[in-house]
Amino acid sequence: MKKTLLFLSIVALCCQNTFAQKETTVISIKNTENTPTINKNIYGHFAEHLGRCIYGGFFVGDTSKIPNTAGVRNDIIAALKDLKIPNLRWPGGCFADTYHWKDGIGPKENRPTIVNKWWGGVTEDNSFGTHDFLNMCELLGAEPYLSGNVGSGTVQELSDWVQYTNFSGKSPMSDLRKKNGRTEPWKVKYWGIGNEAWGCGGNMTAEYYAGEYRKFATFISDWENTGGITRIASGSNSADYNWTEVLMKNIPLNMLGGVGVHHYAVINWNKKGDGVNYTEEQYFKTMKSALKMEELVTKHSAIMDKYDPQKKVAMIVDEWGGWYEVVNGTNPGFLYQQNTMRDAVLAGSTLNIFNNHADRVRMANLAQCVNVLQAVILTDKTKMILTPTYHIMKMYSVHQDAKLLPVSFQSPLYTVNGETLPAISASASKDKNGAVHISLVNVDAKNNNKIELDVNELGIKNVTGTIITSAKLQDYNSFETPNKIVPTVFKDFANKKGKLEINIPPFSVIMLEGK
Known part of the structure; x- marks a missing residue:
């Protein structure tokens, strides 16, 4: 009986972790003209x-x-x-x-x-x-x-x-x-x-x-x-x-x-x-x-x-x-x-x-x-x-x-030693040519975060991405390896019927461009 309970506890914990990983942060971005310009x-x-x-x-x-x-x-x-x-x-x-x-x-x-x-x-x-x-x-x-x-x-x-x-x-x-x-x-x-x-x-x-x-x-x-x-x-x-x-x-x-x-x-x-x-x-x-x-x-x-x-x-x-x-x-x-x-x-x-x-x-x-x-x-x-x-x-x-596009969302939490911080940071703008740019940061040092964006409201169809990340949080560019951390193409997202589903790796910064 004890072995059965232990097995069930492990299964429940694994399911809980799987569910946590699949939680999605929904970010709303308002496409409005009555906003300040980002100086x-x-x-x-x-x-x-x-x-x-x-x-x-x-x-x-x-x-x-x-x-x-x-x-x-x-x-x-x-x-x-x-x-x-x-x-x-x-x-x-x-x-x-x-x-x-x-x-x-x-x-x-x-x-x-x-x-x-x-x-x-x-x-x-x-x-x-x-x-x-x-x-x-x-x-x-x-x-x-x-x-x-x-x-x-x-x-x-x-x-x-x-x-x-x-x-x-x-x-x-x-x-x-x-x-x-x-x-x-x-x-x-x-x-x-x-x-x-x-x-x-x-x-x-x-x-x-x-x-x-x-x-x-x-x-x-x-x-x-x-x-x-x-x-x-x-x-x-x-x-x-x-x-x-x-x-x-x-x-x-x-x-x-x-x-x-x-x-x-x-x-x-x-x-x-x-x-x-x-x-x-x-x-x-x-x-x-x-x-x-x-x-x-x-x-x-x-x-x-x-x-x-x-x-x-x-x-x-x-x-x-x-x-x-x-x-x-x-x-x-x-x-x-x-x-x-x-x-x-x-x-x-x-x-x-x-x-x-x-x-x-x-x-x-x-x-x-x-x-x-x-x-x-x-x-x-x-x-x-x-x-x-x-x-x-x-x-x-x-x-x-560019014109600021207001963002609103409830960030998941990044927890260390019982203390918490918002895991996700975001801002968005529309430039004079009508291109929309969305900057996303995953502060969490260990976990991916999933984000959903409604791009229909923004009036954009084609989205491209750039990411800055590395294998280790402590990585840096040295005079021996000056290009260890450089921007690369980001593709871990999908547009499903106007909903952009994005997977952000730990300690990474992403810029999305939509037109």
Whole structure:
């Protein structure tokens, strides 16, 4: 009798598991025109004077044997153009509030040096400055986003920088720009008024910073340019909702183009875990931190809605990404880390959140572009590789400036040690040519997930797919195997009478295109 009961128990358990595997998540996508456009600037990037992001990354100097244009690597320019990079934030980060822009103009041999107190205590020779950065942005076809020095700078200094970069008439700063070889202004639109004013930007209170912002913003208006410039306030540290409340309450809306938010996916700030050799539990904790972005954006948006119901002020998540321990043997102040399938899943899920909140989130900047944190590009002397995150950003570029299509579904759960997370992340859009793009992420590290989509309502018949996945969650592209993780054709779906049935492998990101 006991053997019979044991057999029946095993059969019941197997049946239960089979049933669980066959459960299908039904995703509804509304084909409506009354939706916001997904601003291309959500897909922005960040380049700080930190480690090998600028020197040894973007910038190798015009005497380098590595092919370059005015010292900037041609292979990086080509890769970022292929990524359709919409904007690039510079020079920081914490570095911004120690940076004095006049140190980085004029003949390079005459430029003073400073010590980069935030990142490794290295000597900064200022050989990469305003002209180098803004000319590079022109090569990229990207909008520059300059982060101004409020912490150790002056109102006059920042006002002069705006005049130097933007004014076409005769003035002291435009004359200086012309003397330094640039006749026409660059017309920089996006200006950050300080960075992390609550921390490395001055350890200010929200009330004090709001006053400083008003003062600085008053003197950096640009009346010559159509539409003026977009002034962006140094935003909150993750869930500091009081910071957003104080800024929205105390700064007039006509002085405020955007309010920042910074949030990194980190296991524990004191013990961040390895970038490659991590357990499933560590992966789960990283994704739990990353998916908190949904709550952060929702709650910060609710505060902004109280003071700005018409949503004129943009939320700008100008620092986001995964943060782990540095690669063994590298300078801890350089923040050089590898980039695995965990980062691909993190990027895809985060971008879905931004897309779905396109009514308020109108710019974001992945930290950082080259050789730092969740980089899209890694270099080693002459070599350059594209990371899994690069491939996600490129795959998702189809959403840039497309109309958001609202998605609704009840996600299955991903469970580790009794804790749960939503296993499925999704967003959708329709581009100007009528093509529909649906991005799907399976966060679950072990289990496939089945999804059903009604494509009849979307008016599409032909569907193709692309997937980014790998054999192991910890896989990454190395300089020895640079193409271990690349996009491939995805075919594990079937269209049955207008119902698209999709099977998503564990830790994978999929883009479907329908026409």
